[in-house]
Amino acid sequence: MLELKNVTKTYGWTKALDKVDLTVCPGEIVGLFGENGAGKTTLMKAILNLVAYSGQITLDGEPVSRRNIERFSFATCEHSFFPTLTPDGHRDFYKNHFPTWRDKRFTALMDFFKLPKLRRLNGYSTGQQNQFEVILALSQGADYILMDEPFAGSDVFNREDFYKVLLGILEPGETVILSTHLLEEVENFVSRAVLIKKGAIVGDESMSDLEDRGESLMAFVKRAYGYEPDRVSRALDRLTGEENGEEGTK
Amino acid sequence: MVSFVGFPLEGEGPIYLRIVRFIRAGVAAGTIVDGDEMPSRRVVSATLGVNPNTVQKAYRMLEEEGLMVSRSGAKSFAAVTPESMEAARARLQAEEIGRVVSALRRSGMEKEDAMALLSSLWDEDEQAEERGESE
Numbered sequence: 001m002l003e004l005k006n007v008t009k010t011y012g013w014t015k016a017l018d019k020v021d022l023t024v025c026p027g028e029i030v031g032l033f034g035e036n037g038a039g040k041t042t043l044m045k046a047i048l049n050l051v052a053y054s055g056q057i058t059l060d061g062e063p064v065s066r067r068n069i070e071r072f073s074f075a076t077c078e079h080s081f082f083p084t085l086t087p088d089g090h091r092d093f094y095k096n097h098f099p100t101w102r103d104k105r106f107t108a109l110m111d112f113f114k115l116p117k118l119r120r121l122n123g124y125s126t127g128q129q130n131q132f133e134v135i136l137a138l139s140q141g142a143d144y145i146l147m148d149e150p151f152a153g154s155d156v157f158n159r160e161d162f163y164k165v166l167l168g169i170l171e172p173g174e175t176v177i178l179s180t181h182l183l184e185e186v187e188n189f190v191s192r193a194v195l196i197k198k199g200a201i202v203g204d205e206s207m208s209d210l211e212d213r214g215e216s217l218m219a220f221v222k223r224a225y226g227y228e229p230d231r232v233s234r235a236l237d238r239l240t241g242e243e244n245g246e247e248g249t250k
Numbered sequence: 251m252v253s254f255v256g257f258p259l260e261g262e263g264p265i266y267l268r269i270v271r272f273i274r275a276g277v278a279a280g281t282i283v284d285g286d287e288m289p290s291r292r293v294v295s296a297t298l299g300v301n302p303n304t305v306q307k308a309y310r311m312l313e314e315e316g317l318m319v320s321r322s323g324a325k326s327f328a329a330v331t332p333e334s335m336e337a338a339r340a341r342l343q344a345e346e347i348g349r350v351v352s353a354l355r356r357s358g359m360e361k362e363d364a365m366a367l368l369s370s371l372w373d374e375d376e377q378a379e380e381r382g383e384s385e
Contacts (some may be wrong), residue, residue, distance in 0.1 A: 168296030
């Protein structure tokens, strides 16, 4: 179990994380949602101990340190692979460093995405690089797989199939925390939605509760975020300076 | 093995209910028969791209409804009796007509007018069938 208690991170005057409490249990697929700059990436980096923070983050009761960091993997759009290594080079490196390395999964995913096996990573397209980043995170053999906007640059077919493959290969104890803007796409994929706004958690619901209430993920996000439905029309009014009250032209 | 290949990707309502309805429809239509093996939760989850919890919820409902049994292993099977087939059919019909009823009410139709419409459409369909036209 991953537990965050009262986690706060400030960059200068800005609160990137504001007293975050969050518990994630094994097997959950958590969607982490929020606008740009809301703190999604910072939250993941705090969990991984990549940024200093105040508060407490523990994995099964232990603080995250070199002793248990291999139980996490991280796919980030900032990329963590080695640009001059080929996929096979990565595989050798990971095999040597992670006893939990999932070789079969790695091969299957490489085939699935049809990634070139002999080319160095700096010769990959951005979309391919992102896919490879995700493959590494899934193959490391981690218990907690963190993915930060993993599908940037992937086309819709690849993404759709990817969710399916992921659902097919994930074992019951593997946990995923996924940040993305593609709400509708992951609505059926995640088991829980966590919303973050200005560094604070403003919503946390299981998808099954949402379903029972008949609320869509999009509606929940808009509600929790305090979305103003008339924002567009107000902005247009101001921009065009035309009279109000016209609802469509036909 | 019960197949989810024809599962409609777009649809109304929560996905677990759509899974339940899909199975119910198969039972009512006779394409799913007693003893057919159900795919594992994980396979359904991957085929449809939905969270395993959602599939689990649908399977639990199907078990409660008596349309499915899970043996001590992990495998699940369709359980169909003449009674449950009839019940599934009745339920589907009620749901379908229920949707039409709420659509008509939303459009502001009165009950008598709706009944009259139903009756005339019914007769028309019967006559069309007698003339040998089929849809």
